[in-house]
Amino acid sequence: MFAKRLKQMRKKRKLTMQEVADYVGVAKSTYAGYESGYRQPTxxxxxxxxxxxxxxxxxxxxxxxxxxxxxxxxxxxxxxxNVEQLHWDGVPLEKDDLDLIRNLLDRVLRDRALTKEE
Structure with missing residues (x-):
């Protein structure tokens, strides 16, 4: 199954054996062995x-x-x-809740950036 799928996907992606072999770092003959089932890759x-x-x-x-x-x-x-219908464990989050969460996260990220600058 491996050899068949390997060849099928290579052809689907319009690649040559040499291109795949070069990418993997093996000889073309080694890669051809993978597609024929003669060799097993690591x-x-x-x-x-x-x-x-x-x-x-x-x-x-x-x-x-x-x-x-x-x-x-x-x-x-x-x-x-920014999605309107978020919930927390089934409890709908109101617009004010989401605004508070967004502001809190903005603050956390600003504080983190300030800490890194110091």
Whole structure:
């Protein structure tokens, strides 16, 4: 399964064997052995290959059938706090609550910046 998925993803990303081999730091013949199933890469090489192919190592080795990586999650708290319908353990947060939280976080970050300057 690994060899088949490896070749499939390389072709899907329109990459040559040489391009992937160079990225991984192995000879083209070594990489070709991975795609034919003749050779088995190290765990580190599988991780590197998965980065180049923009897929997960779990997909390549058959632990999942999802070849695409999940969309990047935005963890910017400021954007979350601009959502109108937030709650804390089921208790709705009012606009005033959110304003207070935003002001508190702004203060924490200003204080942190001042501390670093000293």
């Amino acid at each position: 765990i580190e090489s599988i991780q590197t290959i998965s980065r180049k192919l923009r897929t997960s190592a779990d997909y390549l080795i058959g632990l999942t059938d999802y070849s695409e990586l999940p969309a990047e999650v935005n963890h910017n708290a400021k954007e979350y706090l």
